[in-house]
Amino acid sequence: MIKILVCDDEIFARDAMARIIKRKGFDVVVASNGEECIELFKKEKPEVVFLDVMLPDLDGDHIHKYLKELNEDVNVYYITGSDTVFTRENAKMAGAKGYLQKPVDIDLLFKTLDSIKKDFGE
Numbered sequence: 001m002i003k004i005l006v007c008d009d010e011i012f013a014r015d016a017m018a019r020i021i022k023r024k025g026f027d028v029v030v031a032s033n034g035e036e037c038i039e040l041f042k043k044e045k046p047e048v049v050f051l052d053v054m055l056p057d058l059d060g061d062h063i064h065k066y067l068k069e070l071n072e073d074v075n076v077y078y079i080t081g082s083d084t085v086f087t088r089e090n091a092k093m094a095g096a097k098g099y100l101q102k103p104v105d106i107d108l109l110f111k112t113l114d115s116i117k118k119d120f121g122e
Contacts (some may be wrong), residue, residue: 002120003027003046007037007063008079009055010102017050017079017104024113034058041067041074048116050100052079053091061094068095075119077112079104 004026008014014030021028029044031037034055041049049067053060064076078091078099091099100108 001027002048002116002122003044004048004050005029005031005037005040005044005046006050007031008052009033013102013104020109021113034063037063038066041070047120048075050077050079064094064096
């Protein structure tokens with residue numbers, strides 16, 4: 001089963017995403033800040049991370065780079081409240097697999113999860 005780590009400091013957004021991801025047949029773990037994200041990543045070894053880029057303790061780009069150092073094959077999707085050309089370009093330049101704008105569009109999340117299943121041959 002594909003494991004997904006959801007890291008978002010907004011409890012409602014984080015828990016809603018986690019419930020949807022679980023219902024779609026994934027194993028899911030959640031983190032509320034950057035430090036917790038890194039610790040859970042090391043412990044749980046998820047294949048996919050949905051990462052809020054604006055966390056209170058650590059910068060999302062910094063976390064992404066660190067996760068890639070730990071596992072270069074991890075697929076990281078940015079979660080952002082800002083949908084600008086700069087945000088999209090920054091996500092691409094950082095090597096993010098994709099990004100979702102807050103509030104997360106459920107249909108887009110479903111499509112992203114379906115794409116993840118295809119990428120992993122499920």
